[in-house]
Amino acid sequence: MEKKTLLTNCPDSKGLIAQITNICQKHQLNVVKNDEFVDHQYNRFFMRTEIEGIFNDHTLLADLDLNLPKGSTRSLISASHRKRIVILVTKEAHCIGDILMKSTYGGIDVEIAAVIGNYDILEDLVTKFDIPYHTVSHEGLTREEHEQKVLETIAPYTPDYVILAKYMRILTPNFVEAYANKLINIHHSFLPAFIGAKPYQQAFDRGVKIIGATAHFVNNDLDEGPIITQDVAHIDHAYNAEALAKAGRDVEKSVLSRALQRVLDDKVFVYANRTVVFR
Numbered sequence: 001m002e003k004k005t006l007l008t009n010c011p012d013s014k015g016l017i018a019q020i021t022n023i024c025q026k027h028q029l030n031v032v033k034n035d036e037f038v039d040h041q042y043n044r045f046f047m048r049t050e051i052e053g054i055f056n057d058h059t060l061l062a063d064l065d066l067n068l069p070k071g072s073t074r075s076l077i078s079a080s081h082r083k084r085i086v087i088l089v090t091k092e093a094h095c096i097g098d099i100l101m102k103s104t105y106g107g108i109d110v111e112i113a114a115v116i117g118n119y120d121i122l123e124d125l126v127t128k129f130d131i132p133y134h135t136v137s138h139e140g141l142t143r144e145e146h147e148q149k150v151l152e153t154i155a156p157y158t159p160d161y162v163i164l165a166k167y168m169r170i171l172t173p174n175f176v177e178a179y180a181n182k183l184i185n186i187h188h189s190f191l192p193a194f195i196g197a198k199p200y201q202q203a204f205d206r207g208v209k210i211i212g213a214t215a216h217f218v219n220n221d222l223d224e225g226p227i228i229t230q231d232v233a234h235i236d237h238a239y240n241a242e243a244l245a246k247a248g249r250d251v252e253k254s255v256l257s258r259a260l261q262r263v264l265d266d267k268v269f270v271y272a273n274r275t276v277v278f279r
Helices: 016-026 057-067 094-104 123-127 143-157 173-178 199-206 241-264
Strands: 002-011 030-039 044-053 073-078 084-089 111-117 133-135 161-164 183-187 210-217 227-234 268-271 274-277
Touching: 002 016, 002 268, 016 030, 016 044, 016 057, 030 274, 057 073, 084 094, 084 143, 094 111, 094 123, 094 241, 111 143, 123 133, 143 173, 161 241, 183 241, 199 241, 210 241, 227 241, 227 274
Parallel strands: 084 111, 084 161, 111 133, 161 183
Antiparallel strands: 002 044, 002 073, 030 044, 183 210, 210 227, 268 274
C-alpha cells in the first residue's frame, strides 16, 4: 500500500470535490485526508488530497486531465519522496542552526544536501553535522559572476528547494528564474513594513510594539514574493535596537522552519503572487 498526495489547482466549477474523489475511487484509491479552498476573486479552486492504494500514475493523471476544467494543473507526489534542499548563508547562525538541529533530531524531515556561504564563518557549525559546506566568496567579482559560481555549486546537488537562511545578497533575475518558486527567504520584518536595510533600527525609531518576520518565495521584486508564513513578537518601550534584534532572531528562525515544513509537506500552492497554505 503506497501513499501519495494529489495537488489540484484549477478554475472553480461545481462538483469538483466529488469529481476528483470519485476518480480516486474509480482507481481503487482511498482518500485519507482532503483540504480544499476556493479563491472567489480569482475563481480558482485548490485541493490537497492524501490518498493510498496501488497506483498507476499515468492512468490516474490522464483521467483527471480528461475531467478537470481547461487551465487546470495537477501533480501527484509520493509520500516516500524525501526532499533535498541547499541552504545559502552569509554570517548569521540562528536560522541555519535551527534547521540543522531540527533536521538532525526529527523536527523537520529533509535532506540538507549542502550549505553554501559567501563567507566561511559558518563552516565549523555546518560541518559538525556532516554536511558539505562550500565558501563561494563574492570578493572581486561582479554580482553576476558570483551568482554563476553559486549556481554551478548548487547544480550537482539537484535540490527541490534553495533556502536563503539570512543570505544577505540580492539575487538577479537570472538566479530567480533558475529556481522559480523554489527559493525561500526569511525577511527580518512583518512585510510589507520595514523593507530593506536595518529593519530593527527602523522599528526602534518608529517605537513599534510588535516585531515580526516573514518567510516568502523569492521573485524579482525585493522582499515582495508570495508570502508563506508570518509571525510577530510583542515588545515594549524598554527594548532598544539590540534587544529588538535578539527577539527578532527568535521569530525569524521559527517562521522559516514553519514555512519550510509547510513546503516540504506539499501544503503550499503559489499563484498570482499569493499563496494558499493548508494546515
